[in-house]
Amino acid sequence: MRPNTDEIIEVERFCTKIIKELSKRLEEEGIATKVETHGSVARGTWISGDKDVDLFIILDPSLDGTYLHKTLDVVKGYLGTGWTESYAEHPYIRAKKEGFDVEFIPCFNFDPSRSIISSTDRTPLHTQYVNHNLKTVQRDEVRLLKQFMRGVGVYGAEVKIGGFSGYLCELLIIKFESFESTLKAASSWKHSEAINLIDDSNPSKPLKKFKDPLIVPDPVDPKRNVASAVSERSMWTFVAAARSFLKNPHEKYFYPEKVEADESSILPLFRENSRFIFICINDESVPVPDVLWGQLYKTERAISKFLSVKDFTVIRSGVWSDEVSQHILVFELAYDPISKTLLSMGPPVEMTKNSEKFLKAHIHSNLVTAGPWIEGCRWWVLLKREENRARSILEKEFKKKCPMLGAPRRFRTLLESNSRVLIDNEIVEYIKGRFGEFLYQFLKGRPCWLD
Template identity: 35%
Template sequence: MQQYDLISVLERVSELVTPSKERREKVEGLLRESLFKVESIIKDMGINAEVVPVGSVARDTWLPDDIDIDIFILLSRDFPEDKLGSVAVEVARRAFGSYTLRYSEHPYASCRVDDIDIEIVPAYKIMKGEKIVSSADRTPLHNNYLMGKLNSNLRKDIRILKAFAKSIGVYGAEVKVEGFSGYLLELLILFYGDFISLVRNAADWRPPVFIDIERIASKGEALKKFDSPLIVIDPVDPNRNVASPLSKTQFFRFVAACRALLNKPTEEMFRSRKEISFTPSRIKKELLERGTDIIVLLVEDLDLPPDTLWTQAKYISKRIRYVLEENGFRVLWCAGHTDEKSTVAVAAELESLEIPKALIREGPPVASQGERDFLIKHISDKNTLSGPYIEGDRWYVVKRRRFFNAADLISDYLSGKNAPKLVRGRKVRIVTGNEIGKVPEEIRNFIGKNLLREEVFTEMLV
């Protein structure tokens, strides 16, 4: 019965994720227009290059509400690598006016036309088996490989899979998501044959999962080389794991979501989620009910590409959590966020912003080799509150903490030599729960989602 229900759900979902005639005409028309512009500009610049469309639009695997037109400028190997980014920027400026500079191993430009993203990516033209200069060089090979494999049924199931991955929040290999790239999802459908077969298999995945569509790699060597829950050998490069950006969390969220879908099939597992807005009063109410508090770091007035901002946000959040826990604070969660423009934020929910000034430290056993050094260190120390004393067979001492307030601790850490490079020499705003109204709305929404964090598919598992 469940199989029949799932098939019925997928039939309806397929209609939802298939572009309408009008939408298709708009996208295909924009693609043709964009290619013509880029080709003309490249010619005017006197650059010998091939302009090719790649990605989901080129392969007809795109979703109606999530469209990226990827245009690659393929240059000869003798073109200076340090000028690749300037080619993308100049073409984007002349073709579309405004752009956002992004980075992979070298810069590329992202433009916006109505509700459609157009990415201008410079790369070197290579043949299969040739050594790459950057990862972007492989992308046209990926496109050629899939174009020779896909048919209408596979394209239909790829769209269904992309909608599923997007709905549960695992679609995207960028630092922000750490999930499944579009190319990876397409390879999974190609390997398993259809969406249902993929879901049934993925529901039982146990890491490490090894997939080699073309059987071009050694499983034993791959398991040694790649520390990843999912290993999918790139059909055009046996030394690359397509799933390397996938985090363990996102891997298991996908596995659990597949189990949930098989247990209780529903169209809701394929619909985009609406953003929830959190007012300052709502966040304060949640903190009051939980008996916890929030501390927020805001690093502002930055001028860095979005991917770099996300990398820094996640890195700094890991460091802040470590510092807090090392100094005795109980952290429920700590996460980083960025508006992808100029601000990086790190928020942590703590059991309390203040902890006792006193802490107990366990010393060595009585009459052991370390006894004398322990006693000398603590007998006359100004931060010794009581002890050293013996309990059982060991020495103990009660010490005064250097920091018992989370804001003071973080402020000291950020001003020190071990602070992350991004914050050195910068003024960092530190805000607590009572001042949450001073935090921008986007950051409040990020905090709210972490406070009420839950999986959209949990109820379908029971």
């Protein structure tokens, strides 16, 4: 996990070179700034093999917000081609350069007398805090924690993962001093666990401000929760994996075994007592990853809710995307088709007018298979379903641009015109590469570290 001497020299040379070249360009454009390396490279906590570099272009706080865009224009000119513009709270540039994945992030030099202009203004302060408080021997402890979190699938604060950021890992080691101690502490975490690096005398104080599953106030900006991106699933996955590792330490927690995901390993995992529905979407204009995954998860929740409203029992669901042109949503249903009839509840008998309307609507209806009858104090009737198969119900809804789904508008359009609904092993044509790996793990339904 620890980078070797050649790797360290390579990244230092690259950073020195690019900082010198970009600083010269910015100076020529008359932009008062300094370019610095931040993130794990600057804090000495990066993992061997990683080629990620975060370059921060720090502007004078006297400049206004328009200089963020002016600075990025200079970066684009410096790079020429091969860059993409991404967005968090503010835009930044991502590029592949000399084998490194580089993010060019403009921010403002933090002035304590003024409020933060952009959220990235804190990052240089994060570097100062970590470098001041993290002991040299603890940097390998951070690497262990990061790789462990990668192995169990909870490393990364991006929307896709909803997990632990590198900075949060560093703070946990500063607080608990070692990888093993961090796992021991995590083993007994509760909901809305508060970890206070600011005021040890009152560790529960942050609870009054935040309502997240995990609460770690930023020591350089206590109004912010460093762990706000950590989802319940990621938090409890980490807790469970920590407990499991402490009982039975194994390399698989850090480096999960790669499974050859193909037809021979995947098809036997389809179960006779449930049904898998796949929605395959082709997308020609994929947004940046954080926006994309936010839309995908919202679409997944909307379709799950729609299926539930239609009386299907959704056992679980998942999302996969290559982030380029193809997305696949999968839903495991307890049964499909459902019954051909639907029990419909009518009004209480004591409500005279409503009862008359209900009876008038159902006594001579061709959709009624039984009733109306009185059960307890209400009218009831048994109706025929127009459709009782998930695929036909979904396809019909997609053609209507999903007015009931509540999915993002862009995905409603994609579902209408660029989607296919497949059942069980009909998905076989898509079983290859990364999707095959995802599907194998989804069908298996058990984290690899539990094997």
